[in-house]
Amino acid sequence: MKDLFLFVLIVLISYGIGRIILGIFIKKTEGLLEEFTISCGLGLAILAYSIYAIGSAGFLYVSHISIVIACFFVIAIFPAVFFVKSIKWKKSTKEILSLDAFERFLVAVIVIISAVCFIGAKAPETGNDALAYHLYHPKIFIQDHKIGHIPLTRESMWPYLTEMLFTLGLLFKSVGLAKLVNFFFGILSMLAVYSFGRRFFSKREALLCAALFYSAPGIFMQSVYSYADLSLCFYSFLALYLFIWWSIKREDIKLIALSGVFTGLALSVKILGGITLISICMIFMALSLIMKEKRILTVKRLSIFLAVAALVSCIWYIRSYIVTGNPVYPFLSDFFRNGWPSDLGKNMGYRKDFIGFIRLPWDLVMHLDSFGAEQIGIVSLAFLPALFFLSFKRKEICSLALFVILYAAIWFYVDPNIRFAFANIAALYLLIGAGFIGFMRRYNFPLLRIILLLCLMFNTALAVYYNRDALKLDLGVMDKESYLFKNERTYPVAKFINNNLPHASIILSIGEPRVFYFDRSVIQYDILRQSGNIEVNSYIDKLRKENPSLYILYRSDVDYSEILPIIETKKPIYEIKRDIGEGQYAYYRLFIL
Amino acid sequence: MRNKANPVIPWLMTLWAVFVIIMYCKIFVVPKIFEFINR
Numbered sequence: 001m002k003d004l005f006l007f008v009l010i011v012l013i014s015y016g017i018g019r020i021i022l023g024i025f026i027k028k029t030e031g032l033l034e035e036f037t038i039s040c041g042l043g044l045a046i047l048a049y050s051i052y053a054i055g056s057a058g059f060l061y062v063s064h065i066s067i068v069i070a071c072f073f074v075i076a077i078f079p080a081v082f083f084v085k086s087i088k089w090k091k092s093t094k095e096i097l098s099l100d101a102f103e104r105f106l107v108a109v110i111v112i113i114s115a116v117c118f119i120g121a122k123a124p125e126t127g128n129d130a131l132a133y134h135l136y137h138p139k140i141f142i143q144d145h146k147i148g149h150i151p152l153t154r155e156s157m158w159p160y161l162t163e164m165l166f167t168l169g170l171l172f173k174s175v176g177l178a179k180l181v182n183f184f185f186g187i188l189s190m191l192a193v194y195s196f197g198r199r200f201f202s203k204r205e206a207l208l209c210a211a212l213f214y215s216a217p218g219i220f221m222q223s224v225y226s227y228a229d230l231s232l233c234f235y236s237f238l239a240l241y242l243f244i245w246w247s248i249k250r251e252d253i254k255l256i257a258l259s260g261v262f263t264g265l266a267l268s269v270k271i272l273g274g275i276t277l278i279s280i281c282m283i284f285m286a287l288s289l290i291m292k293e294k295r296i297l298t299v300k301r302l303s304i305f306l307a308v309a310a311l312v313s314c315i316w317y318i319r320s321y322i323v324t325g326n327p328v329y330p331f332l333s334d335f336f337r338n339g340w341p342s343d344l345g346k347n348m349g350y351r352k353d354f355i356g357f358i359r360l361p362w363d364l365v366m367h368l369d370s371f372g373a374e375q376i377g378i379v380s381l382a383f384l385p386a387l388f389f390l391s392f393k394r395k396e397i398c399s400l401a402l403f404v405i406l407y408a409a410i411w412f413y414v415d416p417n418i419r420f421a422f423a424n425i426a427a428l429y430l431l432i433g434a435g436f437i438g439f440m441r442r443y444n445f446p447l448l449r450i451i452l453l454l455c456l457m458f459n460t461a462l463a464v465y466y467n468r469d470a471l472k473l474d475l476g477v478m479d480k481e482s483y484l485f486k487n488e489r490t491y492p493v494a495k496f497i498n499n500n501l502p503h504a505s506i507i508l509s510i511g512e513p514r515v516f517y518f519d520r521s522v523i524q525y526d527i528l529r530q531s532g533n534i535e536v537n538s539y540i541d542k543l544r545k546e547n548p549s550l551y552i553l554y555r556s557d558v559d560y561s562e563i564l565p566i567i568e569t570k571k572p573i574y575e576i577k578r579d580i581g582e583g584q585y586a587y588y589r590l591f592i593l
Numbered sequence: 594m595r596n597k598a599n600p601v602i603p604w605l606m607t608l609w610a611v612f613v614i615i616m617y618c619k620i621f622v623v624p625k626i627f628e629f630i631n632r
Contacts, residue, residue: 365613366620378617382610445603451610 003122003176010181011040013069015083016076018043025258032087034195037188041238045265047072048164055147055167065171102449103204106211109456113220113463114187120224121183122176123470124480126487127225131514134226135178138167139516149323152527157329159316161268162228178226185230186223189237190214193426196241200396201434209433213426215459216377218418221466228269233422235266236276240427243280244399247287253304260305264312271328272420277309279406283399340530348372349416357412364418372417376425379432379455386435389442397434400427489578490514493553493588496574505549511558525560544593556587567591
């Protein structure tokens with residue numbers, strides 16, 4: 001109940017604050033949903049940056065943040081009340097009742113998946129990266145009352161816009177709130193796809209595109225973990241949305257600036273937001289060439305876009321440069337002479353050549369393990385021929401298609417993990433949805449519509465299946481302890497450590513990055529090894545001398561031969577065999593060092 | 594002038610969609626069902 005109350009408060013504040021900012025850029029929107037979506041995007045960013053500013057100054061206390069939240073609430077309440085008042089309930093109900101069977105089915109798919117994901121988001125966290133850093137680092141920030149560099153970590157100097165919102169959740173002792181914020185980014189992404197469809201296509205196409213996007217298993221499964229990929233998708237897609245809006249209407253330069261704001265926010269979520277930046281710049285230049293615009297005008301507009309994007313996102317890269325000497329630490333280590341050679345993206349992809357790029361639509365569905373195992377959805381391949389029924393003369397279709405190809409090309413080269421291409425998946429499903437409706441208008445072939453509906457039903461069933469334990473937890477059939485014991489491999493170890501080890505203990509984790517549930521200081525051995533400028537054995541000796549309560553947590557499936565002589569002679573104080581996924585098991589052994 | 598609708602195209606699209614679904618079932622769904630039964 002507390003999670004839900006805080007979540008509603010955050011939504012209200014983000015809308016209210018965002019609506020005021022939006023007024024600077026746009027006078028009139030297509031409808032309330034479009035206004036709500038864009039406003040929330042801006043409001044959440046303002047909230048995140050406020051937490052970052054307070055945290056960086058070392059005032060990350062519940063009292064300080066509560067005062068800020070209260071101030072925001074006072075500002076946001078008027079736009080929020082005005083929003084609720086401007087909803088025409090009768091007209092909206094009439095509109096919903098006037099939908100035909102196909103459209104009602106699409107609405108049902110969206111509602112069921114949203115409801116299931118909402119329940120999944122309320123369950124305790126079990127996502128790998130969430131437990132390794134998306135939630136673990138905010139936990140450290142709160143302990144230190146300060147947001148900054150966490151020694152011996154790879155990620156703490158990355159752009160952390162989404163993690164600021166997770167910090168807010170954890171500050172109010174609510175993992176559920178952190179997860180619900182990410183769930184909200186999923187909903188906002190779906191609403192952004194719908195609004196795009198409504199603005200440039202039709203209501204029917206908009207509904208289909210939104211349902212196709214949100215029923216992609218990769219999308220709805222990300223909604224239940226505290227990851228940053230949905231916020232990256234949301235901000236990247238909004239950047240493209242605003243850019244296409246401008247390129248068609250050509251009415252106001254402020255739209256380009258707003259597109260720059262969202263590109264900057266995508267860059268503030270992840271370094272990979274750079275793919276959006278490059279893609280939009282390239283479309284920008286391509287359209288200018290096609291339309292034979294004056295060069296000076298193109299340069300001016302592009303400069304505004306780039307300057308705004310840089311202004312919004314630069315803080316993260318500057319702080320990383322100041323602290324580590326590398327704005328994208330630990331990447332590009334050869335160039336910045338700090339960090340380490342990264343294998344990011346090297347193990348991704350089924351084939352990393354031109355043929356591999358051409359057959360991406362097939363491989364992403366049939367060989368998804370090579371792309372991070374997230375599912376793009378069978379519809380993307382089964383209904384890919386619908387693209388032939390699009391009119392590429394339309395500027396919005398042309399821009400979307402260009403974005404899909406450019407983004408895919410850069411993403412394929414940099415790191416072809418499906419999670420990092422969600423914005424591209426949104427654009428692809430917009431094209432497929434619009435193409436499918438175009439096809440149905442021409443051929444009216446019910447069999448294909450039935451196949452599409454069956455695919456959507458299958459995806460909905462998958463959403464329920466993947467969240468079955470969260471549903472049991474919500475219904476009271478399963479308790480939180482059993483849920484965590486079953487779904488989180490580190491939970492029993494964490495419980496033993498929290499109950500039995502002294503508070504000042506330090507745990508050297510070998511092979512296990514998921515340490516969110518450990519209420520003791522943890523050092524990741526993997527990072528210690530990779531960071532290069534630290535001699536591992538002397539560092540361990542130093543730690544041993546300084547701290548009498550030093551422990552090693554060793555996961556049996558990792559092969560670090562240099563550690564074996566240290567632990568071989570010792571008897572573990574705790575040992576447990578756990579399922580580590582994909583049918584594999586490993587022993588967790590805890591030693592006193 | 595708009596081209597005349599070719600009646601073969603919808604059947605080709607259906608055939609492709611069914612082929613993809615069969616391949617997907619072969620690779621993912623059937624092994625999962627067997628895994629579930631054997632558990």
